[in-house]
Amino acid sequence: MNIKLHPYQLEFVFPFRIAHGxxxxxxxxxxxxxxxxxxxxxxxxxxxxxxxxxxxTMACLSKLDLSKVIFPFETKQVLAEMNVxxxxxxxxxMAALDMALWTLEAKMKGTSITALLGIDAxxxxxxxxxxxxxxxxxxxxxxxxxxxxxFDTFKLKLNGIDDRQILKDxxxxxxxxxxxxxxxxxxxxxxxxxxARELEAEGCMLIEQPFSKDDLINTQKLGHKLSIPIIxxxxxxxIEDIDTVKGYFSGINVKLQKCGGITPAFEMIKYAKSLxxxxxxxxxxxxxxxxxxxxxxxxLCDWNDLDGSYLVKEVPYRN
Numbered sequence: 002m003n004i005k006l007h008p009y010q011l012e013f014v015f016p017f018r019i020a021h022g023x024x025x026x027x028x029x030x031x032x033x034x035x036x037x038x039x040x041x042x043x044x045x046x047x048x049x050x051x052x053x054x055x056x057x058t059m060a061c062l063s064k065l066d067l068s069k070v071i072f073p074f075e076t077k078q079v080l081a082e083m084n085v086x087x088x089x090x091x092x093x094x095m096a097a098l099d100m101a102l103w104t105l106e107a108k109m110k111g112t113s114i115t116a117l118l119g120i121d122a123x124x125x126x127x128x129x130x131x132x133x134x135x136x137x138x139x140x141x142x143x144x145x146x147x148x149x150x151x152f153d154t155f156k157l158k159l160n161g162i163d164d165r166q167i168l169k170d171x172x173x174x175x176x177x178x179x180x181x182x183x184x185x186x187x188x189x190x191x192x193x194x195x196x197a198r199e200l201e202a203e204g205c206m207l208i209e210q211p212f213s214k215d216d217l218i219n220t221q222k223l224g225h226k227l228s229i230p231i232i233x234x235x236x237x238x239x240i241e242d243i244d245t246v247k248g249y250f251s252g253i254n255v256k257l258q259k260c261g262g263i264t265p266a267f268e269m270i271k272y273a274k275s276l277x278x279x280x281x282x283x284x285x286x287x288x289x290x291x292x293x294x295x296x297x298x299x300x301l302c303d304w305n306d307l308d309g310s311y312l313v314k315e316v317p318y319r320n
Contacts (some may be wrong), residue, residue: 002070002105006062007031008055010314011046011288015143018134019158020186021050027286030058031318036072041108042318043101044291045093046258046284061094072109076102078119079263091284092238092261098264100294105318114297118267126282126305127206128158129180131312133319134163135234137170144175150311154178155205161186164196172203180304182209183291185235190219194226201229207304209254209281210234217249226250232281240269243276252279252303257295258287270301284309285303288316 011027032043034231045058070079079102080086085095102155103114130152132143157167158179172178181200181254187193195210200208208228212219214236224231230251237246237253239260246253253273255266270280281304284292299305 002067004035020184029116041105043097045097087300094256120299124300128305133158137163156180159183178278183211196232221249252280254283258285279303
């Protein structure tokens with residue numbers, strides 16, 4: 002098996018504004034694996050508010066020696082023998098390698114990753130299109146764009162300052178179902194309860210990461226005042242975090258880039274479900290490569306926020 006690395010810059014269709022800031026692009030690294038003439042890609046996306054870079058990702062992946070991996074192979078065994086998850090490899094690099102291996106194995110065996118994992122559930126996850134913070138005119142344009150691409154449910158990014166205006170603008174433009182993501186921007190519990198009840202009255206489906214990832218007490222207090230789910234994102238990165246957030250959140254957002262790929266995400270989802278937690282499968286604005294890998298697990302989830310391929314412009318890599 003051979004490996005090639007392709008650094009790339011993903012350009013957004015619209016500026017992406019969240020509580021962390023605004024950006025027009027995201028750095029990425031695409032992993033290309035080739036075995037017996039069959040190719041498969043994986044993807045690492047590297048938003049600037051996280052400590053991972055193209056340089057560090059490529060340094061991690063450049064250390065790998067896949068020359069002794071031959072077909073037939075099993076992805077789980079390859080990963081175990083390489084001790085990838087016990088090494089210092091960063092999560093996005095692990096995710097890119099993991100999804101490329103699963104894709105290559107499925108292609109070479111003439112099947113699907115879903116079949117390899119034994120997933121046979123019908124996909125009933127509610128799909129959302131993300132609208133990051135923007136003015137009313139741009140929001141109208143994004144709603145139209147989302148609808149043209151098949152979305153009828155939206156996720157609004159909040160910033161903790163203009164949240165009521167964002168809600169007002171959205172409801173003036175659409176009566177569609179929606180969720181919100183505060184990205185840790187809320188700080189005042191009493192004000193948050195009042196606004197959350199307004200969201201609830203407008204039909205909001207869920208609130209994602211309202212407070213700081215460490216502020217579990219206020220998160221729990223907010224949840225007790227509402228009938229809609231409170232979902233952990235920044236507070237839950239890996240399977241080890243689930244025991245920390247259970248009892249404080251209604252569910253978790255699982256992202257391949259944060260936990261290290263399809264393999265650990267699958268385990269996270271199964272464990273969360275065993276505890277009665279709801280699950281949102283999300284993305285870090287990946288292209289169709291990364292989002293396609295996440296889609297494998299969508300049948301196990303309640304919500305699907307794998308809209309990255311609609312947020313970024315076309316890329317030259319396809320599985």
